[in-house]
Amino acid sequence: MTPMLATFRDQRLRAAAAVCAIGALATCTRSEAAEVDLVHRDRTPGAWAIQGSDYALTRYSALNQITTANVSRLKTAWTFSTGYTHGHEGTPLVIGKTMYLVTPFPDKAYALDLTRPGTVKWSHTPAPNPWAEGVACCDVVNRGWAYADGKLVYNLLDDRTIALDASSGKQIWETKLADVNRGITMTMAPLIVNGKVIVGNSGGEMGARGWIAALDLGSGKLLWRAYTTGPDSDVKITANTRNFYSNDRGRDLGATSWPNDAWKHGGATVWGWISYDPELNLIYHGTSNPGPWNGDQRPGDNKWSSSVFARNPDNGEVKWVYQFTPHDMWDYDGVNENILADLPMGGRTRKVLMHFDRNGYGYTMDRATGEILAANPFVAQNWSRGIDLRTGAPIVVAEKGAHQGTMTNDICPSTSGGKDEEPAAYSPRTGLVYIPAINVCMNKGEHQVQYIAGTPYMGSNFPAIPAPGGFKGALIAWDPKTAKEVWSVKDANYPLYSGVLTTAGDLVFYGTLDGVFRALDARTGQVLWQQQLGSGIIGGPMTYVGPDGKQYVAVLSGVGGVGGVYAKTPTAPPTGGMLYVFSL
Amino acid sequence: MWGRRRARPFLAVAVITLGALSALACKPQQPAGASASQVPREATPAVGYVLRAPEGPVPTLGVSQVKSAVRNPYAGKPGALEEGRFLYVRMNCAYCHGFAGKGGMGPDLTDKAWRYGGSDVDIFNSIYRGRAQGMPAWGSMLPETQIWELAAYVRALGSVNASRYWPTGRDEDDLTRKTAVNTINR
Numbered sequence: 013m014t015p016m017l018a019t020f021r022d023q024r025l026r027a028a029a030a031v032c033a034i035g036a037l038a039t040c041t042r043s044e045a046a047e048v049d050l051v052h053r054d055r056t057p058g059a060w061a062i063q064g065s066d067y068a069l070t071r072y073s074a075l076n077q078i079t080t081a082n083v084s085r086l087k088t089a090w091t092f093s094t095g096y097t098h099g100h101e102g103t104p105l106v107i108g109k110t111m112y113l114v115t116p117f118p119d120k121a122y123a124l125d126l127t128r129p130g131t132v133k134w135s136h137t138p139a140p141n142p143w144a145e146g147v148a149c150c151d152v153v154n155r156g157w158a159y160a161d162g163k164l165v166y167n168l169l170d171d172r173t174i175a176l177d178a179s180s181g182k183q184i185w186e187t188k189l190a191d192v193n194r195g196i197t198m199t200m201a202p203l204i205v206n207g208k209v210i211v212g213n214s215g216g217e218m219g220a221r222g223w224i225a226a227l228d229l230g231s232g233k234l235l236w237r238a239y240t241t242g243p244d245s246d247v248k249i250t251a252n253t254r255n256f257y258s259n260d261r262g263r264d265l266g267a268t269s270w271p272n273d274a275w276k277h278g279g280a281t282v283w284g285w286i287s288y289d290p291e292l293n294l295i296y297h298g299t300s301n302p303g304p305w306n307g308d309q310r311p312g313d314n315k316w317s318s319s320v321f322a323r324n325p326d327n328g329e330v331k332w333v334y335q336f337t338p339h340d341m342w343d344y345d346g347v348n349e350n351i352l353a354d355l356p357m358g359g360r361t362r363k364v365l366m367h368f369d370r371n372g373y374g375y376t377m378d379r380a381t382g383e384i385l386a387a388n389p390f391v392a393q394n395w396s397r398g399i400d401l402r403t404g405a406p407i408v409v410a411e412k413g414a415h416q417g418t419m420t421n422d423i424c425p426s427t428s429g430g431k432d433e434e435p436a437a438y439s440p441r442t443g444l445v446y447i448p449a450i451n452v453c454m455n456k457g458e459h460q461v462q463y464i465a466g467t468p469y470m471g472s473n474f475p476a477i478p479a480p481g482g483f484k485g486a487l488i489a490w491d492p493k494t495a496k497e498v499w500s501v502k503d504a505n506y507p508l509y510s511g512v513l514t515t516a517g518d519l520v521f522y523g524t525l526d527g528v529f530r531a532l533d534a535r536t537g538q539v540l541w542q543q544q545l546g547s548g549i550i551g552g553p554m555t556y557v558g559p560d561g562k563q564y565v566a567v568l569s570g571v572g573g574v575g576g577v578y579a580k581t582p583t584a585p586p587t588g589g590m591l592y593v594f595s596l
Numbered sequence: 597m598w599g600r601r602r603a604r605p606f607l608a609v610a611v612i613t614l615g616a617l618s619a620l621a622c623k624p625q626q627p628a629g630a631s632a633s634q635v636p637r638e639a640t641p642a643v644g645y646v647l648r649a650p651e652g653p654v655p656t657l658g659v660s661q662v663k664s665a666v667r668n669p670y671a672g673k674p675g676a677l678e679e680g681r682f683l684y685v686r687m688n689c690a691y692c693h694g695f696a697g698k699g700g701m702g703p704d705l706t707d708k709a710w711r712y713g714g715s716d717v718d719i720f721n722s723i724y725r726g727r728a729q730g731m732p733a734w735g736s737m738l739p740e741t742q743i744w745e746l747a748a749y750v751r752a753l754g755s756v757n758a759s760r761y762w763p764t765g766r767d768e769d770d771l772t773r774k775t776a777v778n779t780i781n782r
Contacts, residue, residue: 146692146730149701217691461688466732468691468701 058557060106063156063201064435065513065554067288068352071437072514073555077563078596079517083531083541086594089564090129094122094589099572101434102156102201103511103552104591105164106566109559112164112178113591116572117145117152119168121176127559129593134181141192144169147466148197149217151572155283155433156201156552158209161229165209167198173211173227185232189213189225195466196220203286204229205295205325212282216300216345219277219469222317224286224297226328238328240282240299240316241266241275247316248328255332256382257404260315269313277463278310279303280317284347284433287365292380294322294331296365298346306458306471307341308416314339318346320367322382332382334404337371341414342395342456343427343474344371349435350379351445357385357493366492368436368447370429371406373399376492386495390488391430391451392480395423414472419457426454426476428507428574435552437512437520442534444498446520447488448508451479484578487512487522489537499537506584509575511552513565521565523549525579529567529592545569547588548579558595566593668716670741670748680749683742687734697753702731705753719747 058075065071078086094100098116105112110133111124118140123133145152148169157166163175163184171190176183189211190196195218203210208226216222222240227233238248243264255261262268267275280299287296302310302317318337323330337344350365355376357364365379372393376386387399396406412423428450436447454474461471478484485503490496506525513521519540520532529549530542548571555565570589571579670676684690692702703711712722723743726733734743 142729144730146702146727459685462686464688464732464737466730467688469688470691473695 058106058563059108060104060554060556061159062203063103063105063158063552064285064287064349064351067203067205067290068438069285069287069349069435070351070353070440071435071512071552072439072516074516075555075557075563076516078515078519078555078565080519080533080540082596083517083519085596086531086541086543086565087596088543089593089595091593092122092124092130092591094120094568094570094591096120096589097547097570097572097587098589099151099153099576100551100568100570100589101153101573102568103554104566104568105157105159106554106556107159107178110178111556111566112157112159113568114154114157114166115589116154116570117148117169119154119166121157121164121166121181123164123178123181129558136176136181136183138168138172138174138183140168140172141170144171144192144197147192147195147218148199148214149468150574151576153199153573155199158202158204160204161207163229165202165204165229167200167202167211169197169199171196171198171213173198173202173209173232175209175229175232187227187232187234189234190220193466194218194220195469200283201285203288203295205288208235208325210286210295210297210325212286212297214281214283214300216279216281216283216303217305217468217470218466219279219303219463220281221276221278222280222282222299224282224321224323224328226325236328238323238330239266240280240319240321241270241278241314243267247330248323249330249333253330253332254381255334257334259313259338259403259405260334265313265315269315270310271312274310275314277303277469278314278317280314280319282347284345285349285435287350287352288325289352289363289379292363293324293326294379295325296350296352296379297321297323298348298350298367300345300347301340301343304461304463304469304471305341305343306416306461307339307414308458309460309471310339312339318344318371320346320350320365320377320382322379334377334382334384336367336369336373336375337406341458342371342423342425343472344369344425344429346370348429348431348433351436351438352379353438353440353492355443355493364492366436366438366445368431368445368449368490370425370431371395372425372430373406374445374447374490374492374495375399376495386493388495389430390447390490390497391449391486392424392453393430414456414458414474416458416460416471419455419473421455422453422477423456424453424479425450426452426479427456427474428452428476432509432574434509434550434575435511437514438492439514439518439520439534441516441518442489442514443491443493444534445490445492446512446514446522446534447490448510448512448522449486449488449500450507450509451481451484451486452507453477453479485524487520487532487537489520489534501532501537501539505581507575507578509573509578510549510567513553513555515555521553521555521567523551523553523567523569525549525571525575526581526584527569527571529553529569543594545585545592546590547571547585548575550575562595564593564595566591568592666717668720668744668748668751670744671716671751673748676745676748677752679742680745680747680752683738683746684749687738687746689746697750705750716747716751719750720744723747723750
């Protein structure tokens with residue numbers, strides 16, 4: 013197997029461009045499907061075949077036609093209306109001459125023909141249960157879709173994973189994974205690893221119990237499912253599990269760190285991103301807040317909520333797990349992406365994961381062991397006084413706890429977190445991570461709540477208030493080796509809810525809730541180009557090479573999700589659903 | 597794994613017929629305070645107390661519908677509105693529709709735009725029978741008297757300053773009164 017260093021330096025998927033250039037379109041589709049190799053990404057230049065650009069979720073592209081010198085000439089090349097106006101959170105995929113999109117509920121899929129930009133090759137309209145619309149906590153979004161082996165695979169909001177034939181749009185299989193009547197939905201982007209489709213659930217606000225599952229890519233058959241709360245046998249913690257910190261060691265902590273059987277409705281859902289290290293053969297995924305939000309009803313650490321897992325994708329076995337926020341009282345989910353890179357630290361190369369948690373800390377961890385190498389706040393936070401690197405535990409400020417019968421004022425970050433699921437990007441050229449950050453605080457007070465299936469299980473009131481600094485959002489350039497900010501571009505009026513793209517042209521692309529799509533100099537943060545789009549941006553930008561050999565940049569514009577709440581101002585553009593594609 | 601458990605006795609399905617509803621509507625009204633006895637009002641529990649989750653039926657669609665154009669027997673009655681407010685928080689309505697009824701996961705209840713009709717019976721039916729986009733059918737969870745109280749409160753949300761019906765001395769109401777969700781953009 014390609015060593016990780018080389019793999020991560022060579023971030024590109026090499027398209028089957030040579031085959032496609034001489035083949036008829038139908039033939040081309042089949043051959044390009046066969047030739048996309050998700051592990052050896054350098055075989056497909058110009059494609060974008062994984063939501064996060066690669067298994068490391070760097071959202072970095074080696075394309076460099078568009079640079080700091082010419083980006084000011086970037087113009088709209090073509091657009092496409094999705095027909096829906098809920099939040100558009102995903103990133104378009106491009107394989108060969110086809111772009112793939114999935115809309116928010118009802119999760120319609122489109123294959124667009126890049127030889128005739130803006131035209132539809134096929135579309136697929138599933139019929140998910142409308143009940144799902146009412147039990148999805150945070151808009152009826154779809155956070156991403158996956159491609160492998162000629163199949164487009166994604167989750168429907170009503171708890172089905174489906175696989176479509178990427179050349180025709182015909183459904184090949186579907187697998188029902190949960191009961192939407194119990195408040196469980198599926199919104200996350202599957203990751204396809206070793207012929208397995210890895211998926212997880214949403215519903216941390218509805219008393220769901222978190223799980224992650226693997227389906228066979230060929231048949232959709234459920235191969236394994238691991239829970240994130242409950243006894244070790246359910247979580248797949250085994251004799252081979254080696255947790256770095258003593259706080260995370262012990263038998264059945266997923267059950268014993270809860271009162272009675274509260275773990276059965278304890279949240280810790282898996283609605284965020286999954287990354288994969290082919291050399292260690294480990295996938296990395298986070299878990300959501302515990303349920304209910306009212307922490308007084310669940311004394312204890314509430315493992316494994318607000319945690320990060322390293323698992324063997326072949327059987328789900330836990331290699332290690334670390335809890336970012338024990339006994340979370342603030343909705344600090346741990347689901348944000350874990351970006352993988354090999355960095356020089358302390359005189360040697362460390363295989364790290366970089367994670368920017370809702371709790372406001374940026375972590376650089378050894379991804380083989382779970383050891384924290386560096387952790388510092390990247391936004392205003394006051395719930396803790398730092399992370400104790402000897403124990404791995406945050407030093408919690410007791411006065412900032414949220415409790416029943418009282419309102420605790422001025423807690424930072426808010427329930428939105430210092431960063432939400434919108435993914436950051438890492439450039440191996442600059443060594444910096446580009447974090448889309450949220451700078452908002454809150455007051456929070458709790459009250460008793462009872463579990464009623466299909467209704468929210470929260471028990472919390474949490475008005476947002478302004479944070480220190482006088483700004484609500486920031487694009488932060490972050491040095492993961494020192495866990496320190498290098499520079500930032502602040503947004504006075506809106507938190508950032510857009511994904512980030514960085515390129516070998518030394519550019520950083522991202523959007524704002526009021527619909528400004530922007531390119532920065534990746535080294536200085538200088539704004540080099542921007543354009544007002546029709547709606548706010550909460551999706552992830554991407555870049556590809558079209559059939560004409562030119563580099564394009566694409567992003568979905570369609571405000572919604574949790575960010576949509578912040579965009580309900582008199583001057584922010586309304587909801588929408590439009591793909592914008594730019595070129596020089 | 598996702599099997600349904602047996603309903604607890606107090607959550608037994610109470611399918612009411614048109615006749616039963618008419619009978620209810622003609623009955624002398626019960627004192628509002630007594631009607632909420634089905635939902636116990638514990639004091640704020642000490643830390644460590646865990647509420648026993650009512651593992652009852654999943655409240656999905658399927659309960660029969662009330663069709664007659666009856667008036668809400670509790671409409672505008674302050675005691676009933678107070679009970680309705682209590683139930684609105686206690687049965688988790690507030691988390692979907694907002695503590696002030698301004699919407700969230702569920703629709704705004706104050707904007708006069710009713711997806712399924714805004715008459716007394718329409719609102720009763722939406723609560724009792726459920727609606728297709730995720731509104732549970734509370735007819736299987738609550739006695740009809742409490743559903744009428746909820747309906748009265750929901751209507752009050754859209755017509756008057758409902759906060760005057762919020763009872764005092766309950767932490768959740770005090771909290772709600774102090775603040776509203778997402779004040780940041782105001």
